[in-house]
Amino acid sequence: MLKLLQNENPDSSWITQDTTKTLLDTCSEVVLPLINNDENIMKKMIDWVKASQDSEFNANNVITEAIGIAAPQIGKNVNMYYILLPILNKDETITYYEHALINPKIIGRSEQIAALKKGEGCLSVTTKHHEGLVPRSYKIKVTGFDYLKNKKVSLTIRGYEAIVFQHEQDHLEGKLFYHHINKENPWHSNEEWIII
Numbered sequence: 001m002l003k004l005l006q007n008e009n010p011d012s013s014w015i016t017q018d019t020t021k022t023l024l025d026t027c028s029e030v031v032l033p034l035i036n037n038d039e040n041i042m043k044k045m046i047d048w049v050k051a052s053q054d055s056e057f058n059a060n061n062v063i064t065e066a067i068g069i070a071a072p073q074i075g076k077n078v079n080m081y082y083i084l085l086p087i088l089n090k091d092e093t094i095t096y097y098e099h100a101l102i103n104p105k106i107i108g109r110s111e112q113i114a115a116l117k118k119g120e121g122c123l124s125v126t127t128k129h130h131e132g133l134v135p136r137s138y139k140i141k142v143t144g145f146d147y148l149k150n151k152k153v154s155l156t157i158r159g160y161e162a163i164v165f166q167h168e169q170d171h172l173e174g175k176l177f178y179h180h181i182n183k184e185n186p187w188h189s190n191e192e193w194i195i196i
């Protein structure tokens with residue numbers, strides 16, 4: 001049984017859509033330790049993603065399944081996001097890659113580019129389809145304060161995970177995945193890119 005961190009049930013009305021201007025604004029730094037309102041935003045992000053992946057809570061797909069969410073998508077333009085990636089192991093067990101970052105920064109990037117072969121999706125992009133490859137750095141170094149670990153972390157991330165982080169980091173700068181898609185040729189790929 002899923003245990004929520006705050007007392008409201010995740011609901012689709014929580015999500016700010018890309019038709020709302022605040023989603024295209026930049027976010028501000030978060031003061032630590034978290035004030036009540038910021039902590040509630042963090043808890044709402046964690047609850048949304050966990051509930052969306054919970055087969056019992058979301059049995060009827062009442063909310064859209066997500067692997068990551070950023071604070072401006074859920075009501076406040078502050079530098080925080082949450083990522084919960086289920087990774088299937090060879091023996092069929094699942095390992096969760098989980099980070100709740102406050103004031104995250106990408107401090108290093110590979111020149112190598114990677115992109116997801118089917119493109120990207122977003123909880124805040126539902127009114128219009130935006131298809132195409134989204135070029136990202138294959139490898140990044142991220143620093144930030146992890147709410148769950150209660151300490152500063154420094155992460156080196158590659159491949160699919162790195163793409164998810166860059167998608168969420170973009171939200172803090174008012175950017176959406178489709179801003180990176182080649183307008184003339186959406187599925188254009190360079191032969192040096194890694195397509196995942």
Ligand SMILES: [Zn+2]
Binds near residue numbers: 121122123
């Ligand atoms: Zn998004």
